[in-house]
Amino acid sequence: MSAKVQLVDVGTEDAGQRLDNFLMRHLRKAPKTLIYRIIRKGEVRVNKGRAKANTRLEAGDVVRIPPVTVPDKVEINDSDIPVAQLKRIEESILYEDNDLMVVNKPSGVAVHGGGGIQWGLIEVVRVLRPLAKRLELVHRIDRDTSGCLLIAKKASVLKHLHAQIRADQFDKRYLAIVMGQWPKNVQKVDLPLRKDHLPDGGWHVNVAKDGKQAISYFKVVQHLKGADLVSVKLKTGRTHQIRVHALANGCALMGDDKYGDREVNKKYRPLGMKRLALHAQFLGFTHPVTEEKMLFEAPLWPDFKKIIQTLSLP
Template identity: 85%
Template sequence: MANVKLIDVTEEDAGQRVDNFLMRHLRKAPRTLIYRIIRKGEVRVNKGRVKANTRLNAGDVVRIPPVSVPDKVEIVESDIPYAQLKRIEDSIMYEDNDLMVINKPSGVAVHGGGGINWGLIEVVRVLRPLAKRLELVHRIDRDTSGCILIAKKASILKELHAQIRADKWDKRYLAIVTGQWPKKVQKVDLPLRKDHLPDGGWKVSVADDGKVAISFFKIEQHLKGCDLVSVKLKTGRTHQIRVHALAFGCPLLGDDRYGDHEVNKKYRPMGMKRLALHAQFLGFTHPGTGEWMLMEAPMYADFTQIIEALSLSKS
């Protein structure tokens, strides 16, 4: 069992969330463990209790309780199948000395933990062993495909997080919703609350005491029994698109948590065996060059095939 750690927050880490700070220092710890020790008050900042989304300031002292995971985990190439390494390498859409943008495949978690041996960030650290600090700038669900941004330097990470907080990002998704999306509903402004369950899991639901969550839906194409919609996010809450779509009776196709299992089963033979949600566009200002970058992640084959199949089968 490790001892209590007291870690000083540097200028490079200023502005980072407590949960992200802990995930970097406890890389092999399951996410559920990290959130549990925060909730129980075992993690302290300047001797005070904090929440997972508390932002750190330079000079803060973070107390990390003893947890039974190694301080550092060296992931060697043999730990991750070569096919997966190649799959992620082939998914890199853009890369320079400061950052990279990846078209994440569906089914790949953004990081390991919670029973998952490795995720996207662990793969990238194997692919780029000379990069001293590779960090996720944001997250998307394991079953969601599309744009994800990784920073290579602490200064770049800090600036990109500042852009997120200032609402200077452009995040747009493509989704297939079951049923017909109501034409008059374009802006969805419904607060969301994340509740932890006794079994260690959690769920997200619309609740008056939840956090502000705003999505803008636009119908792109009517399909047989479904609609293809684009969604622009004003906020980035966990499962925001999925729960907002459910609130209007149109859960996402292939959603095994909030969707209709019988409907999902019906479309599975057509090749859509996962969540029909794709992070298509990601826009941000490059911290190093000041250039506005709008990245577009091409849809994966299963997504394009189900759109074609439902378009052709329309009567």
């Protein structure tokens, strides 16, 4: 990795990009936890001043990147990723053109490597599409969450899609299984969320007055045995938003070992649900080049379909 301080000029193609995303592209081998740590410590400077991870860069900005040391590692290639995983992701591509790609991400696959994870979905896609010079994640979903994930193939496309996200023009809808019965009178959940760093580099999110605004819309799709299948439409996209909003209403998500009841979750593993019951089902946006309105549906993975069938009421 870099053995000395780098001063990187922000070009027009990177204008509007968040500082953390900018650093992840320039320091691709660095763990995500390291990137956030050097930002928090003030080692990363924008125009000689401290900046936050969510600072939006502008053309002409100068970003100071400190010397970063990480374990030596060759670039990810075919031999680093199991062939079965390459095939699995290739078969999970829902749509692709010259500008972007939509993938039905499997549960258990991180969106990118780092923090002890050798590779994630974006690294797999870069191996699958070696001629695409700039493949970047447009947004993220949790490692244990399955479903729609959007990838841009060009900086201009990424910039346009990020502008749509900021303008609340994305349609993001999820399917989740919540434990117990969802409250009948609760459809809109408007509770601010605060994200706290954990010593291991992870996150823990809580409802807090000093948190950021977070709005979710819940709707019961089907009553199950001891649980409800709900659809969730996001107005905002905060970390762990659905999981914490569901918990705040007394209905933790099935398989959520971070916020839910681990002992309860164990009962569903023999039934085939060994992970978080959260699926990014629909993703809608405007194509940055063709200006076509696009809406994609990610089919449920077999484990999710099986648990719904198993718990369906007669």
